[in-house]
Amino acid sequence: xxxxxxxxxxxxxxxxxxxxxxxxxxxxxxxxxxxxxxxxxxxxxxxxxxxxxxxxxxxxxxxxxxxxxxxxxxxxxxxxxxxxxxxxxxxxxxxxxxxxxxxxxxxxxxxxxxxxxxxxxxxxxxxxxxx
Amino acid sequence: xxxxxxxxxxxxxxxxxxxxxxxxxxxxxxxxxxxxxxxxxxxxxxxxxxxxxxxxxxxxxxxxxxxxxxxxxxxxxxxxxxxxxxxxxxxxxxxxxxxxxxxxxxxxxxxxxxxxxxxxxxxxxxxxxxxxxxxxxxxxxxxxxxxxxxxxxxxxxxxxxxxxxxxxxxxxxxxxxxxxxxxxxxxxxxxxxxxxxxxxxxxxxxxxxxxxxxxxxxxxxxxxxxxxxxxxxxxxx
Numbered sequence: 001x002x003x004x005x006x007x008x009x010x011x012x013x014x015x016x017x018x019x020x021x022x023x024x025x026x027x028x029x030x031x032x033x034x035x036x037x038x039x040x041x042x043x044x045x046x047x048x049x050x051x052x053x054x055x056x057x058x059x060x061x062x063x064x065x066x067x068x069x070x071x072x073x074x075x076x077x078x079x080x081x082x083x084x085x086x087x088x089x090x091x092x093x094x095x096x097x098x099x100x101x102x103x104x105x106x107x108x109x110x111x112x113x114x115x116x117x118x119x120x121x122x123x124x125x126x127x128x129x130x131x
Numbered sequence: 132x133x134x135x136x137x138x139x140x141x142x143x144x145x146x147x148x149x150x151x152x153x154x155x156x157x158x159x160x161x162x163x164x165x166x167x168x169x170x171x172x173x174x175x176x177x178x179x180x181x182x183x184x185x186x187x188x189x190x191x192x193x194x195x196x197x198x199x200x201x202x203x204x205x206x207x208x209x210x211x212x213x214x215x216x217x218x219x220x221x222x223x224x225x226x227x228x229x230x231x232x233x234x235x236x237x238x239x240x241x242x243x244x245x246x247x248x249x250x251x252x253x254x255x256x257x258x259x260x261x262x263x264x265x266x267x268x269x270x271x272x273x274x275x276x277x278x279x280x281x282x283x284x285x286x287x288x289x290x291x292x293x294x295x296x297x298x299x300x301x302x303x304x305x306x307x308x309x310x311x312x313x314x315x316x317x318x319x320x321x322x323x324x325x326x327x328x329x330x331x332x333x334x335x336x337x338x339x340x341x342x343x344x345x346x347x348x349x350x351x352x353x354x355x356x357x358x359x360x361x362x363x364x365x366x367x368x
Contacts, residue, residue, distance in 0.1 A: 005152045009202055012195045019192060080184040 020125075023077045027123045030070030034086060035116040037063045038109045045102065045109075052100050060097060064090045078123060085115050134183055141187055142176050149194050153201060162219040162268055168201050212306065219268045224297075226264035226274075239266055250274065263297050296345030305336040305354075315343050325349065329361060 041059060045051050067090055074083055089108045096105040122129065149172065153165075161169065172194060179190035208215035225235045225246060236246065246264075249272035255261055260280040265273045275297060299315040300308055301322050312318055322341070326333050333353060341351045343364065352358040 005202075008152050009199065012199060016192065016195055016199070019188065076186050076188060078186065079189070080186075 019077075023123070024125075026070065026073050026077065028120060030067070030074060031116040031120045031123075033070070034063060034067055035113055035120075038113045038116070042106070042109050045105065048102070050100055051097055051102055051105060056097055057094075060090065060093050064094070078119075082122070083119060086112055086119075089115070135181065138183075138187055139180050142180050142190055145191050145194060146172060146176050149198050153198060164204055164218050165201070168197055171197060209304065212303075212308065212310075222268060222273075223266045224263060225266050225272070226258070226261050228262060231258070235266075241266070246272075255280075298342040298344040298348075298350070300340060300342050302335065302338045302341035302351075304340075305338055307335070317343065325361075325364060329364070 037059065041056065044056070044059075064087075067087060071083060071087060089112045093105055093108045093112075096102075096108060153168075175190055175193050175197075179185045179187045204218055208218055223235050223239060225232055225239070225241070231243075231246065236243070249266075250256070250258075250261065250264065253272065253274050255274055255276065260276050261274055262277045263275040265275075267273055299311045301311055301315060301317070302308065307319055307322055309319070312322070323335070326335060326338070333351075337353050337355075339352045339354045341349065343349045347363045349361040349364045350358055351361070
């Protein structure tokens, strides 16, 4: 085997390891982050009748900012269609905050939690996904 | 559209790179596992090309994984000839001096029509022209004609000659092919003694290929250097 091929094979091997680790770290961090924020928001809005507070607006804005940042990284690794629902739900949440629609706001939180949990399961290397 | 064009260029370059490092074998010379690999690569490459939502990496990562797997199988095939035979198969003699080997044909799932088609493909139209026909692992049939049907035949010049015999590989890439020793009716000691006494004390690992035929003619090719021919080796050892 030529030196060129040997070097290329080593580089490919390292690249595959890097991509696998990068994907695991980026996707699990991004999805866990959005999942945790949803839990925090859910606790905070529990029992409230008016959610039009600057604190919530700030949390949702930050969540959207972080998600968009992570989403752009994840787009290199996962099918874009698979992760676009979370971004859409965050956008809806901003409207529900303005309209004080607690029911829909909570529904969006639940949807994001569901999507992030499913994606975490779907994207990890486990027995179900492999087979 | 521009995205698809750029993606197509990227995928094309990656596939080209993959085939480049895999070697220069042509389609007809492929071993079974190489053919499988080529078919999968062709299919994988098209997915991220047309589907924009699928990352280009989804096409590249399987390609690279397959390349690594290919080299792993190649290395394992070189380390273990048994594994090599398992992956690529073994050349099979389908016609011998006694005639067509029906068992071999059945094992290869070949019909008589297939056999004749392959024979005609290499320029032989009659069974009596053929001394040996071998089905190679890449699916091609190699034919050793009877001496009188060789391109410049002894029959043409009315020269009486011994029937040609099939040279048997004794060493391939520094490894003694133990299965072939029995066919050539020699043992490992014969090979090692030959290397020690007649072939300039060459080491086994330095031998690229060594063949012997029925008359005792040995052809040896070292990894470095020209090939050498030794006549009547069986008598001298």
